[in-house]
Amino acid sequence: MPLDAPLNSLGLPKPPAQTRVVVAMSGGVDSSVVAAMLKDEGYDVVGVTLQLYDHGAALAKKGACCAGQDIHDARRVAEAMGFPHYVLDYENIFRDAVIEEFADAYLAGATPVPCIRCNERVKFKDLLATARDLDADCMATGHYIRRKMGAAGPELHCAADPARDQSYFLFSTTPEQLAFLRFPLGGLASKAETRALAAKYGLSVADKPDSQDICFVPNGNYAAVIEKLRPGAADPGEIVDMDGNVLGQHRGVIHYTIGQRRGIGIGGLGDPLYVVRLDPDTRRVIVGPKEALATRIIPVREINWLGDGAFDGAREHHVSVKVRSTRPPRPAILRPTGPTQAEVDLLDPETGVSPGQACVFYETGGSRILGGGWIYRDAARG
Known part of the structure; x- marks a missing residue:
């Protein structure tokens, strides 16, 4: 290919038909639209979906990505648009790289963000390596973020729609990964545009609701997941003020997060109290006035x-x-x-x-x- 060949819509000097793109497909509307859009533009599209945790348990769960129904939905989109689709079993990698650390961090009184670790350690590491093994020229995802070329190479920019921007979850993307990644939805003005594209391509997921939960945390119940992963983690302890005075008892540090006001379990003590610190070693929840959180x-x-x-x-x-x-x-x-x-x-x-x-x-x-x-x-x- 001559060096002065015109760039395609993905910024590569090849005709779309000669450009292989691996699309990370979660089964949701965003990644499905990316795959359909690129296929429609004539790219050599390969869809890949990751099975991240127990398939049987996932089938009964809605509202989270990468579950059994989502794998089925991704496959249907690939069949309808006419491109190959693969499901990769990443359960062990996901458990070791994301879930175990999530549990340990929570037990240590932290507030982990497992979606960032999943992007960093699974999707943009192992999956990206798989895309290269498939001789892909790049990998595309349905994230709402923009990749722009700057004077020193590709840069990461917030999505055009502030309400959909996912930059907080993608900060750990390295320059080397950014060179290989593409985010076709980052420039769209709204999610309504994405759904309109899904309808245009006749995708079965056009009206599918957005996922809300962390995929392995049903209904946002973190404590229940931690108790399952780490039996005995919910040991009771004391709720104390900032001077160490005991105000009450709690049913486990894992049920609290810093900044929490409701559901602390103590009331009628005057000004509202907030969780200002967690001490897992002494199993204490330390509370104080809002200004103590600053x-x-x-x-x-x-x-x-x-x-x-x-x-x-x-x-x-x-x-x-x-x-x-x-x-x-x-x-x-x-x-x-x-x-x-x-x-x-x-x-x-x-x-x-x-x-x-x-x-x-x-x-x-x-x-x-x-x-x-x-x-x-x-x-x-x-």
Whole structure:
């Protein structure tokens, strides 16, 4: 292929018919539309769906990705559009790389985000390697995020629709992975456009509801999953105030998260109390007033840097950060303390910051994702 060959819609110098694209298909409307759209454009599409946990148990569960019904739906889309589809058994990989750490992190009083680990350790690692083994030129997913070419190579940018943006869950995508990945839905203005495309292609999943839960956590009941994975984890203990005074008893640290107000189990004590810290070693839940949740300095590690140049320990970065997927970015100063560690100094304190959450860095006033890392211990209050 000549070097000056025109680029196709995926940014590759080949005609679509000579460009093989592996599409990661969850069985939902987003990835199904990606596969159908690329097939319609003439690409050599191969659909791949991951079976991530017990198929039999999955069949009875709705509202989560990668379950038995979802595998069936992905297969139907592939058959209707006329491209090959493979189901890969990733149960052991998923259990070892995602579920076990999720359980351990929860027991340690953290608030883990397993969807990020799944992208990082399964979908964008093992599945991406499988795509290369299938001689694919790139891998496409249904994520709402944009890949743009910058002066130094591909960059990661927020989706055009802020309500659908999934950048918080994709910060750990490496530059090498980004070179191979494509996100065709990132530029759409709304989910309604995606569903309209699904209807246009006659896809059976056009009206399928979005998944809401973490795939292996039915109905959002984290504690029930942890108790199943780690029998005896729900040992009772004391609820104490910030001075150590015992206010009541609880039925297990795993039933609480930092920032929680409702369902603590103590009431009638005046001002509302919030969970400000969890101490699994002493099995204590520490509660206090809302102002005790305010956090200014956040320690972050395992940083994946996507900004220009090296992550230099001698340089501060003025950025915006998200400490939860549902919160808007806040202005901050990022101070590297090592090759993959940093201190994030929030200009305005944030509440409910917990170890185990991700802290994602954004370009101030722009759409570019500069990377992110993991909050690894109780942040400094005040």
